[in-house]
Amino acid sequence: MPVVVVTDSTATLPADLAAEKGIVVVPLQVIIGAxxxxxxxxxxxxxxxxxxxxxFLPVSTSRPTPAALLEVYERLAAEGATEIVSVHLSAEMSGTYESAQLAAREASIPVLTVDTRQVGVATGYAAISAAEVAAEGGSADEAASAARARAEAAYSLFYVDTLEYLRRGGRIGAAAALLGGALAVKPLLQIEDGKVASLERVRTSGRALARLEELAVQDAGDRPVDVCVAHLSSPERAETLSAHLASRLEENLEGREVRCAELGAVLxxxxxxxxxxxxxxxx
Structure with a gap:
């Protein structure tokens, strides 16, 4: 395993898929109360x-420390890795990428760090692309380039019932304009330049679901794509959206399934x- 890909738990990769691709996942932490x-x-x-x-319990999150990432890098080096590509969520949203950079400086083998400027599943797809290049004998530089390209091309949009949780965590970014009197609407948001940004405002959750579907189909165009629907405590709506997208994007998917996953605890x-x-x- 000359080149190994590392990512973090916000990438929302199923354990079996990460194992199949040889991707090492480093967890972030969640603090609930004490x-x-x-x-x-x-x-x-x-x-x-x-x-x-x-x-209404106090909930916060924490990045992995540089020491924790360095421990992973050194373990992989001891197991035979000669280079590492470390692929992480947007540095605008978390200090995880900074931890990776600091750990990379101390590692005994070269570590290339990738800020995907994305969050969640899009980071996962970037890590998968890097791992596939590495599995085919590509260099760390080529794997890192593949991760950046996949992340840059990805389109991530989401709906929240309320902006309150994003406001509490300070992750609202350019969507802050939606606060105040606009809280009565249902916001559609996107990841833009590594940050949460407003996309549209709709009046009902049903309308939001329909718009997510239309926007995803519009973005796919006639290109081959992977598609994933993620949710938190909303499995029925997620499964409905997944089924609609699977039907409408059948040609784009070329036999692949629309993955439906529950979002990880940190995000x-x-x-x-x-x-x-x-x-x-x-x-």
Missing amino acids: EVFDEGSQGATPALVAEALRE GAHVGPGMLAVCVAPL
Whole structure:
């Protein structure tokens, strides 16, 4: 394994898919009250975070430390890796990328860090593209370039029932203009230049669902794409949207499924229950 890809748990990669692609996932942390949990099935789960938010418990998140990432890099070096590509969520949204940069300086083998300027599933697709290049014998530079290109081409949009959770976490970015009197509307948001930005305002959650579908289809155009629908405590709406997109984008998908996944605990802590997101990632 000369080139190994590392990413973080916000990439929303299923454990079996990460294992299949040889991607190493480093967890971020969720703090609920005074307790600290690693994000994952044995720690902070989406259900745990959603319940804490509903009960108005204090919920915050924390990046992995440079020391934690360096430990992963050194373990991989000891196992035979000669280069590492470390692919992470937007530096505008988290200090994880900075931790990776600091750890890379101390690593005993070359580590290329990639700021995807994305969050969630789009970061996951970038990591997958890097891993596929590495598996075909590509260099770390080529794998990192593939990750950046995939992330740049990806379209990430989402709906939240309320902007309150984004406001609490300070992640609202250019969407701040929607606060105040606009809280009565249902906001559609997008990731733009690494930040959360407003896209449209709709009056009902049903209308929001329809617009997510239309915008995803519009972005896909006639290109081959991967598509994922993510949600937090909203499985029925997510499955409905997934089914509609699978039907309308059948040619674009070329036999691939629309992945439907629950958003991880860290990102879930910042968007709140009821969130629905779509990522369209051209191949």
